[in-house]
Amino acid sequence: MISLQAGIRNELLLMLYRRKTMIFFVVAAVLPILLAMSFHALQPVIGLVAASPSFPIQMLELYTLFMIPLFLFLAIADLFPQEVSARTMKLTLLRPITRFRAFAAKLLALGMAIAAMLVLLAIVSLLCHAAIGTSDGGSIDLIGYGKAYIAGFLSMWALSSLFVFFAQFFRSASGFLIFSIILYAVAKVFPFFVKGFSSFSLTSYTDWYLVWLSHSVSAGSLLTSTLFVISGMILFFSLGYLMFERKEV
Amino acid sequence: MKKKWLMTGGAIAVSGAVMLTTGLTAMAGTSGYEDYKSALKATQALKSVSIQADAVLQDNGNVLNNAHGQLKVSLPDRKMSGNVQVTGKGAQQSVDLFSGTTGEVWKTGGSDTYFVKQDKQEKQDGEQQDSTENGQSALMNKQAETVIDALVGNLKNYVSVNGQTDGSKQISLQLDNAQIPAVVQALAPLAFKHLSGEHDGQQGQNSATDQANPDKLFGKNLFNLKDIALTQDIQIQSVSLQATVNVHNQIERQQASISFTGKDAGGVSHTLTLNTDVHLSAFDQTIPDTIDLAGKKVQQVQEHQGHHNDSND
Numbered sequence: 001m002i003s004l005q006a007g008i009r010n011e012l013l014l015m016l017y018r019r020k021t022m023i024f025f026v027v028a029a030v031l032p033i034l035l036a037m038s039f040h041a042l043q044p045v046i047g048l049v050a051a052s053p054s055f056p057i058q059m060l061e062l063y064t065l066f067m068i069p070l071f072l073f074l075a076i077a078d079l080f081p082q083e084v085s086a087r088t089m090k091l092t093l094l095r096p097i098t099r100f101r102a103f104a105a106k107l108l109a110l111g112m113a114i115a116a117m118l119v120l121l122a123i124v125s126l127l128c129h130a131a132i133g134t135s136d137g138g139s140i141d142l143i144g145y146g147k148a149y150i151a152g153f154l155s156m157w158a159l160s161s162l163f164v165f166f167a168q169f170f171r172s173a174s175g176f177l178i179f180s181i182i183l184y185a186v187a188k189v190f191p192f193f194v195k196g197f198s199s200f201s202l203t204s205y206t207d208w209y210l211v212w213l214s215h216s217v218s219a220g221s222l223l224t225s226t227l228f229v230i231s232g233m234i235l236f237f238s239l240g241y242l243m244f245e246r247k248e249v
Numbered sequence: 250m251k252k253k254w255l256m257t258g259g260a261i262a263v264s265g266a267v268m269l270t271t272g273l274t275a276m277a278g279t280s281g282y283e284d285y286k287s288a289l290k291a292t293q294a295l296k297s298v299s300i301q302a303d304a305v306l307q308d309n310g311n312v313l314n315n316a317h318g319q320l321k322v323s324l325p326d327r328k329m330s331g332n333v334q335v336t337g338k339g340a341q342q343s344v345d346l347f348s349g350t351t352g353e354v355w356k357t358g359g360s361d362t363y364f365v366k367q368d369k370q371e372k373q374d375g376e377q378q379d380s381t382e383n384g385q386s387a388l389m390n391k392q393a394e395t396v397i398d399a400l401v402g403n404l405k406n407y408v409s410v411n412g413q414t415d416g417s418k419q420i421s422l423q424l425d426n427a428q429i430p431a432v433v434q435a436l437a438p439l440a441f442k443h444l445s446g447e448h449d450g451q452q453g454q455n456s457a458t459d460q461a462n463p464d465k466l467f468g469k470n471l472f473n474l475k476d477i478a479l480t481q482d483i484q485i486q487s488v489s490l491q492a493t494v495n496v497h498n499q500i501e502r503q504q505a506s507i508s509f510t511g512k513d514a515g516g517v518s519h520t521l522t523l524n525t526d527v528h529l530s531a532f533d534q535t536i537p538d539t540i541d542l543a544g545k546k547v548q549q550v551q552e553h554q555g556h557h558n559d560s561n562d
Contacts, residue, residue, distance in 0.1 A: 052482075053427070057427040141427070195395045204402065208403055213425075216409045216422075216423055217409075221280070224271045225271070228275065234263075241257060
């Protein structure tokens with residue numbers, strides 16, 4: 001257990017020391033403020049609500065669709081292919097830590113980064129609403145929003161396990177980055193042509209948090225979709241681990 | 250070593266199986282969304298139907314406009330008849346409509362003049378195209394359905410269905426502010442501004458020309474948003490839809506409601522609600538009324554783009 005903790009600390013520190021992680025977090029924090037301010041300024045022209053009570057959810061939509069996946073691709077590229085090509089993976093594995101724990105530490109660190117980003121987003125968007133928002137259009141349902149954010153976190157973590165699996169095939173960070181962006185775009189467009197694809201694709205669960213905002217969604221479909229996300233996460237975690245285990249570094 | 254393989258292998262097998270079954274359940278999904286789609290298709294395939302429709306537009310609970318219509322439609326013989334009444338803030342307006350293969354006839358409530366518009370050529374062309382493009386349009390419809398499914402995404406779980414004892418179904422959908430996709434929400438003010446801006450320009454027209462053009466007559470009355478033009482904080486507050494589907498999978502009744510909130514130029518907040526209620530009956534047994542114009546005051550109306558055809562006939 002201590003080695004796992006040390007592993008997580010190691011990965012988190014590595015992430016923190018990278019400048020792009022910090023830049024990403026700053027952008028993630030500033031973007032909602034910028035959007036709210038520009039909506040506010042453009043109010044007379046387009047008449048859009050600057051920061052309605054649903055602002056945190058509208059921002060969540062934007063983040064689970066673009067920001068967090070992009071951040072994930074960058075972070076995963078650094079965690080796996082980059083470490084292999086820079087030969088720093090060896091240093092990690094020379095420590096008294098099993099491969100499983102090293103692998104798990106990387107995924108847990110990713111999960112923590114996603115959680116941190118979502119918490120940051122929730123705080124910033126709530127502050128935006130408090131500062132320049134209107135109270136028109138209902139109040140903030142904190143419990144509902146909390147559930148939606150947790151669901152958003154789960155789907156993002158499952159998505160990260162999918163891309164960690166694909167990262168095992170790459171030895172160069174830029175190659176993986178390009179591949180993952182293209183794969184994500186294709187997986188997002190595919191359901192427009194093929195019926196039923198979205199039922200089997202983790203990428204179509206980026207807006208899964210929506211299901212948790214309603215009272216009319218049946219418990220059965222909540223259960224099956226939750227099972228799908230969790231089992232997808234376990235499946236790609238295990239497959240990724242199998243590849244990682246046999247990897248020559 | 251062996252234990253590790255067993256663990257990972259087991260995890261892969263179990264999670265893979267769970268993923269497959271839950272994916273299949275999601276795909277097969279006997280959800281309200283699928284039920285509604287199939288009912289909509291069955292209703293569209295009807296040959297004739299009688300429609301009763303009501304629409305009410307409210308501002309902060311005060312009725313602004315009220316529309317009531319009765320229509321009888323028969324597709325195979327391209328006939329339609331009906332009556333539409335619109336009660337606006339200023340006045341009431343009603344129109345009787347008859348439409349057949351030869352053209353359209355309408356009369357406004359206040360006068361006894363029947364306006365007649367002859368249809369030529371266009372309809373026959375349409376008929377020929379229908380038969381040749383039938384196969385292609387079926388394919389297009391299927392593709393369009395896939396695209397719509399993809400756009401709807403996880404929102405399709407919002408449609409719930411309640412089976413009744415007599416075999417009919419109640420299908421309902423309720424979307425609140427936070428659940429409406431941001432893109433739709435962003436388009437709402439634009440659509441709103443477009444609607445109110447368009448009709449501001451029409452104020453100068455006199456009613457004599459309006460009578461000859463039923464679209465304008467209603468457009469002016471039903472969507473007169475001038476007094477309640479929202480300029481700020483426009484958003485869709487809620488959308489709801491309720492449909493009753495009978496045993497034969499036909500939609501018997503459909504109620505829809507959408508409400509906007511926003512502020513006008515003076516900073517007063519408004520809640521605009523549009524409620525519609527549509528009843529369908531006499532499935533495949535509707536015979537539209539016809540009108541005998543003999544001995545009645547008739548005025549011919551020419552379509553602007555149809556002028557060049559007149560000399561040929």
